[in-house]
Amino acid sequence: MLVHNADIAVVFQEIADLLDIKGDNPFRIRAYRNAARMLNSLAPSVQAMVNDKRDLSELAGIGADLAAKIAEIATTGTCALSEELRRELPPALHKLLSVPGLGPKRVKTLYQQCHIETLQQLAEAARSGQICTIPGFGKRTEQRILDAVQAQLSKSERFRIDIALQLGEPLVAYLKASKEVGRIEIAGSFRRGLETVGDLDIVASSPSPARLLRAFASFDGVDRVLSHGSTRASVVLHQGMQVDMRVVAEVSFGAALHYFTGSKAHNIAVRKIAQAQDWKLNEYGLFSGERRIAGESESSIFEAIGLPYIEPELRENRGEIEAARAGRLPQLVSQVDLKGDLHAHTTASDGRNTLREMAMDAQRRGLSYLAITDHSQRLRLVHGLDSEGVSRQIDEIDRLNDELESLTLLKGIEVDINEDGSLDLPDAILRRLDVVVGAVHSNFDLSRERQTERILRAMDHPCLALLAHPSGRLILQRQPYDVDMLRIIRHARQRGCFLELDAQPDRLDLTDINCMAAKQEGVLISIDSDAHSTFDFDHLRFGIGQARRGWLEKKDVLNTRPLDDLKTLLSGARMVP
């Protein structure tokens, strides 16, 4: 039985929830939650580690006990403690924790006093007015529960990073225009560059916090105000996204920005360092007793605790503190490092702009090369190109290249990988191209073994240079197809070809974890827009964010290379003369 790291994380998370409701030792609960988080951001399969008899207690936050439980779950799919807790408490009970305003104490009370075990029962009890008769619960809590349960479907909703940007930017612009604000920034998971965000956290400094918060609460896009105090307020926008705003004095801005950027795990780790010096770190600054040592900027805090500045995208407590201590922080890739783009479409297939329009726009943006990679014939729906179509486009590109000044167009194709791993165009035409990008667009539900073999075989094609959007997922819409990504990464290494990080905000494929794994294996990543219009070149920023979360440096990214170096690398990937 195949057990993924995420499956084990789910078991640990459920154990933590149920122990929490039971009122168990909070530090024991934290150990399970930390372990779940660690497993979710670990690329190598722990099941494989178990099979190889590796010592799991090498993993951060895993001791003898949790190592044994991981081995147990990896072998049987469950563990004795989980089963025991499920007998003791209704297994669905922990789902009540997802209702805002309900924590472990209240869930326990609801279960013990009213035998409420499910969201349906909770809704019933709230509707019948039973909840507000319980001590500690009032009319308003009851109403809040009712609203939350009814909105349950949309409640846990997360928003793609591009949507968050669309909603957040106008709000920040509005607040800046209010003249009540000094410094202001969107913090939280948005600033760390996550693929999706649950809410937006805005941090601002202001000489008049009350007026700024009033301006915030009366923003046109606000649907309702959840809370409104003297230093913070929370609202929900019409689109359903929650926005929290925190206002501090100028001297505390850096501390607040760091605090609200998170992640929580990173903050705890940093705070422990402060604590070891007998200092205190909170959102107002770094303090020795009453004396403020730092806080006006993030770098002042890092410097005071003896660390170099850590970029927001690294702040997940995935080794950045240790790397900072050792002076081994990566110099993260940034958008100015990108010299070109190896994946773009035109009106020849499903793009919305012509070849010329795409070329001119890429040139205007300062790229020095752009690979044109329309779809291949199999995708009839989007007018995929056959040999003849590709041939015509090759001639067109030759003519256009004569005209272009600072940009070189590369001849390419996004060729479909057939179910058997063969490519969707004859070798004769593929050999004429500068860059062949292979992609899976069909048969998503093959078994893990067959899907992996299919892709490995495609990578063995002598012309294939780049594997596009390797997991095939669509964020919040479609799960990745089941593949052994580590095998694919290692195969790319052996074969000398490259993997793509597709920068479309609904793909961001590879994930940060797999970027890390690719880097570790020495496989170069190409950060591509997969542009279907000239506007889509903007998406590169999201790809850069994802790459930075994956600790990628300029040297780890294929398309940071100047054109000549790129051509050398691409011809190296090609196994035929």
Next chain:
DNA sequence: GCCGTTTTCGGCCCGACTGTTTTCAGTCG
């Protein structure tokens, strides 16, 4: 349940807001 350059035992991050309370527990980030 984990962890250790004060520790193998005794620690484990910190503050704001809400609601139901009359001084604070629970929740959230």
